Amino acid sequence: MRRNAILALTLVAAGLTVLAGCPVFGQEKKPKKQNQQEELQEHYRKWLAEDVYHIVSEEEKSVFQKLTTDEERDQFIEQFWKRRDPDPKTPYNEFKEEHYRRIAYANEHFTCGIPGWKTDRGMVYIKYGPPDRIDDYVYGAGYDRPAWEGGGQTKVFPTQYWEYRNIEGIGSDIELEFVDSTGSNLYTLEMDVNKKDILLHASSGGRTMAELRGEANVADRVSGRTDAGDSTNPYYKLREKDRPFAKYELLANMSKPPEIKYKDLRSIVDTRIMYNLVPFQARVDYVKISEQQVLVPVTLRILNGDISFKERSFGVSRGTVNIYGIVTTVSGNFVQEFEDDIVRDAKTDELKAIQQDYSSYQKLVLLAPGLYKLGLVVKDLESGRIGMQELRLNVPSYQPAQLNSSSMIIARQVQKITDPDSDIGQFVLGDVKIVPEFEKRFQVRDPMWVYMQVYSMGIDQNRLQPDIELEYVVERNGAEFVRFQDLAGETFKFVSGDRIVITGRLPLQRFIPGQYTLRIRVHDRISGQDMERTERFEVTS
Template sequence: MVYIITDEEKQAFKRLKTDEERQQFVEQFWLRRDPTPDTEENEYKEEHYRRIAYANDHYASGIPGWKTDRGRIYIKYGAPDEIDSHPSGGSYERPIEEGGGETSTYPFEDWRYRYIDGVGSNIVIEFVDTTMSGEYHISLDPEEKDALLYVPGAGLTLSEQMGMSDKTQRFQRTDGTHLGTGNQPLPESMNEFTRLEQYANLQKAPVIKFKDLDAVVNSNIRYNTLPMQVRADFIRVTDATVLTDLTVLFKNSDLNYATKEKVAKATVNLYGRITSLTRRPVNWFEETITAEVPSEMLQQAISGSQVYSKTIPLPPGTYRLNIVAKDIVGNTMNNFEMALNVPHYDEDQ
C-alpha cells in the first residue's frame, strides 16, 4: 500500500486509534479501488500484489525489487508501453535533442508510457545504473548515463565536434543537466521545469477516481466524524425468511445546517450494503435524509433526532452490514460496519 495510498488517506489512518478501526480502514482502502465491487474478486488488489511479485523477481539488486525505482514505477503504473533497454551500456548514438554524436554509456533503460493519469501524455522515464550493480535509479539528467562525461575530449556531441561549443560548457549549465547542445534550444519535454514537474507527479499516489458513498469513503473527508447509531431487529416470517429491520439514528445536534430564506436545512446521504462474509452482495439501499426547521427555531430543534428505517427480508445466517453516511453541509461522514446475525427461529418461536 505504501506507493498507492494518498496523502489524505495517510492522515486519516494516523487518526485511527484501535486495531479494529485500522482493519476496517484497510478493507475500505481496497474496496474503493475495486473496479467490480459486486463480485468476490478485487482485481485491483490482485494486480497490485502481482506487480509486487513481478518487481521482486525482475528488479531486485541487493534490495527487494519493490523498493527500487523501477519496481516502484512498475507497481504504481504497470508495465510501460515501450522499453528501450541497454543492459550492458556501451556504444550509444545520441538523439539530436541530446546533442547527437557517439559516446559510451552505463546500463540504462527508457520507459515510455503513452498516458499516465495525473502525470501526462508521452511520459518517458529514464533509469540509469551508474554503479554497474544492477540498481537503476530515475535520472533527470539525460547525460547521467554518459560514461565518458568526465573524460576530456571523449564522447563529444556534434556541436563540440564542430567547435561550436566546448565540453567544459556542459558543467556550466544551470538547468540541472550536462547536455552538450551548446546554444541549441531544448524541446519542451526536456525543459527543467517540465522535468521537475513530471518527477514530482510520479512520486504521488496513482490517481483514483473515488466513487462517493458507494466506495464507502471519500479521502478528503474526515474519518468517522458524524456520530450515528445503528440497530437491527428481527421478525420471523417463515422458516426461510426473517424480516430484518434496520434503524439508523442521527441526533440533530450532530448535524450541520445551511440556512436559506430563513429555513435551516441539514442533509445526510445514506448508503447501505449487506453482503455475505465473502463479500458477495445480498442487498443494498440508499436514502437522502433531510431535516428542515425555521431558522429562529433551530435551537429548540437541536434536542431532536432523525431516524431512518429499512426492512429487508433475509434468510437466516451471518452477514456483513456496511453503512456510510455523509453530512452534505458539514462534509463529515461515518463508515460503519457490523456483523448481522439473522437468527433461525424454530417453528414454535
C-alpha cells in the same frame, strides 16, 4: 544496440502464477520463530514495511502503527484491501491479486543484491504496472540524442526508457529513464539525461551538436541554463516536460502512493481513517417474510444539531445528509448496497428549536438467513463531515415448526395504515407505521408502544386459529414490578396461517423513575412450546 522489450515483458508477466495474498520477497527462507506471538508481530511488521510499502498512505501508516491489538490490525488490513477493490461484486479482490503479482514480477526481474521490490524499477512497476513501451539499451550501445538532449551521438550505460500513455493522478505521456551506471543490474531512476552518457567525461567523442561546432562545452549542459531551466544553447529544443522543475515534480508525484480512485462514500465505508465525524445512531430489526427471506429494517437517527443547514430562499433553510450502505458476507463478498438522502427544511427563525430534535431514516433490506456485515456512512452535504459504522447482521433462520418471533420494537407511537398496499414508505410494517425508539427513555406521561410478530404457532383445526397465552412482565431492579396477561387477544391479532402481530400500549403513569426490563412471554397451548423476548427501557419523572 536498441531493441523494444515490451513484448518480452508482457509475455513473462502473463506466464506468472502467484497465490493471492502470499507475497514473495528475497530468495532465502527465514527459520520459523519459536515464539508464536513474535512470529505474528513479524507478520504485521512485514505487511506494513514490505507488502504495501509502495501503496500505503502516510495517514494509513500512522493509523496502523497506533493500533494496539491483533484484532484491530487484522480488521485494518481487511479494510485496506476492500478500500481498493475495484469491483466488490466479484468474489476476488482484483487489485490485491494484481498487486502481489507485480511484487513477484519485480522480485524475479529486478533483484540485484537487494530485493526487486526495493529498486526504482520495482517501485514504479508495483505502483503503476507494466509500461506501455520499453526501449532497452545495453552497455556501449550507440545512442542518437534527440533534439531536447542537444543532438549528436554517444554511447550509453545500460539504460531503459519506460513510457506510460497515462497515469491517473499524475499525467499523460510520461517518460522515465532508468540507468545502470555500476554494471550491477541496479537501474536507478534518473532525472539528468547525462547520467547514462559513458563518454560524458571523455576527452573526445560523445559531443552534442553545439559542442561539435565549438559553440558550447560539456559544462554548459548544466550551467548553461536560465533561471527557468531553459538551455542557452540554441541546439537544445527542450519540451515542457524536460524542464528541471517539471522533472522533479514528476519524480515527487511518482514517489507518492497511487490515488484511491473509487466512489466517495464507498471508499469511506471501507476504511476507518476518518475525522470530523458526524455522530449517528443505527439499529437493525428482523421480520420474517418466509423461511428463505427475512426483512431487515435498518434505521438511522441523526441529531439535527449535527446537520449543517444553509439558508435558501423565502426564509427557509435546508440540511441534507447523504446515506450509503453496503451489505457484504463475512468474507467480504458483495451482497447489496443502497444510497439515499435525508433532506430537512426548516424556517430560519425556527431552526434553533429544530436543531434539538432528530431526523430518522429507514431502509428495508431483504436478506436470506445468515451472517453479514453492514457498513453505513453518512455525509453532511454542506460541511463535508462524515460518520461511519459497521454492524454485524445475524439474520435468523425461522424454522417452520419452531415457535419464534421478530425483533421486539419499542416506540412512542404506532400509527394505523388504512391502505397497506399503497403505503409502502419508511417505517411501515404490514398495516402499521412504527418508528423505533433508540434510547427507550420515557417520562411517566409518555405513551410506550410495543410491536412484535410471533411465528409458527399450532393451529386449532376446529376454529382454524392459534391458541396462545400472552403475558407481559415488567421487572425493576430484578424484581417483578407488574404483570399482565392477555388471554382475550386485546393486544394481538391473528393475521395469517403462521403469524400473529402484537401491538400493545404500556401505560406508565404508575411507574416510578428507574430502569426496567419488559418480558413478553408466549405459550402455545396447541404445540406446548414457549418463547420469550426482552427489552430494557427507562422511565423518568
